[in-house]
Amino acid sequence: MSAPRIQAVILDLDDTLFDHLESARRGLARLVEELGATLDPQTAAAWERTAEHLKGRRHAGEIDRAEYRRLRIRHLLADLGRPEEAATADDAQCDRLYDRFLEVYEEEWVGFADAVPTLRALHDRHLPVAILTNGPEERQQHKVRALGLAPWVAGVWTSERLGAKKPDPATYLAVCTALGTDPGAVLHVGDDLENDLRGALAAGLPALQLDRRRRVLAGSARIAGLDEVLGRV
Structure with a gap:
């Protein structure tokens, strides 16, 4: 039949x-530009790898949603060659930067x-x-x-x-x-x-x-x- x-x-x-991938990369490029830098392929790839790693930790219950976002920002700052800023960034600063990423990501939806x-x-x-x-x-x-x-x-x-x-x-x-x-x-x-x-x-x-x-x-x-x-x- x-x-x-x-x-x-x-x-x-x-x-x-x-x-999603292209939209996120465009949004990340804008965030990095606002931080006074230029997004390169290595940093973009590291941002995505970090997300996958942290998603695993979140699904395992090791971190919550807020910590997932803060760690992504701290990793980003380190990948941009700012290890001291990554180490000293407080939660409020990380939250502001991640919220800004979400704003520009949405503006770049494609x-x-x-x-x-x-x-x-x-x-x-x-x-x-x-x-x-x-x-x-x-x-x-x-x-x-x-x-x-x-x-x-x-x-x-x-x-x-x-x-x-x-x-x-x-x-x-x-x-x-x-x-x-x-x-x-x-x-x-x-x-x-x-x-x-x-x-x-x-x-x-x-x-x-x-x-x-x-x-x-x-x-x-x-x-x-x-x-x-x-x-x-």
């Missing part, structure tokens, strides 16, 4: 439609170049598109509006709104219900292996993993660009 024809598409937001064209093409094919994202309601809705995605989607469903996170099957199924479409006819696409591929497949949706960096690109369930979705529907 052949697979049902795709009647709707669910897309992830962060690192699928929204380019979507991937293929995001709007793909959404527009799906819209022209009369395929409803929904966004399903593990994130806070207000911020994720703001991203969708700021990136010009809102006119092309049927709605945005966040983990905060649903009370559950991907890969919980209830999240995908809730969106399918809202779209009025059987899960087997709803294609789910996103960058995360667990949340956007395995989780969706387990919930009964066909799914594709978007691997823009071609890190593990292999097999029929992976694509390297969002526009490749158009050849799958």
